[in-house]
Amino acid sequence: MKIIGIGVDIIDNNRIKKSIKNQDFIKRVYTAKEINTSKTVKNRVNFYAKRFAAKEAFVKALGTGFRKNLNFKYIEILNDNLGKPYYNMNNKIKKILTDIPQISVCEVSLISVDPLCEFKCILTCHWALGRSPAIAK
Numbered sequence: 001m002k003i004i005g006i007g008v009d010i011i012d013n014n015r016i017k018k019s020i021k022n023q024d025f026i027k028r029v030y031t032a033k034e035i036n037t038s039k040t041v042k043n044r045v046n047f048y049a050k051r052f053a054a055k056e057a058f059v060k061a062l063g064t065g066f067r068k069n070l071n072f073k074y075i076e077i078l079n080d081n082l083g084k085p086y087y088n089m090n091n092k093i094k095k096i097l098t099d100i101p102q103i104s105v106c107e108v109s110l111i112s113v114d115p116l117c118e119f120k121c122i123l124t125c126h127w128a129l130g131r132s133p134a135i136a137k
Helices: 013-019 023-029 032-038 044-062 091-098
Strands: 002-012 075-079 085-089 105-113 116-125
Touching: 002 013, 002 044, 013 044, 023 044, 032 044, 032 075, 044 075, 044 085, 044 105, 044 116, 085 091, 085 105
Parallel strands: none
Antiparallel strands: 002 116, 075 085, 105 116
């Protein structure tokens, strides 16, 4: 396994608490699925903060930042049945990833200790092992 990129972002939940009072901010940063899911969770501030940090960590791991018309809404963070977060990639992200063909796996790690959230994204390749891409579900 080879590490292609590592991205880390830490965010103060208080910053997101102020930001999500603005509906334009929510619509600009989060996908419809993320917004709908936020309505079912107890702590919306923490929910949104985790996803904001995850999106920032992802573009840092890519090494591109928010360039090439890449924006927050292209990066969607969902949870599997056990609650583990994963990146659900749309076609725009998949196209960007084809420019970096060696990326096949995206590992994530989340730490949340109020008032902070930290998200780590590690992009790796397993091509030498013959594994198939597992970055998007």
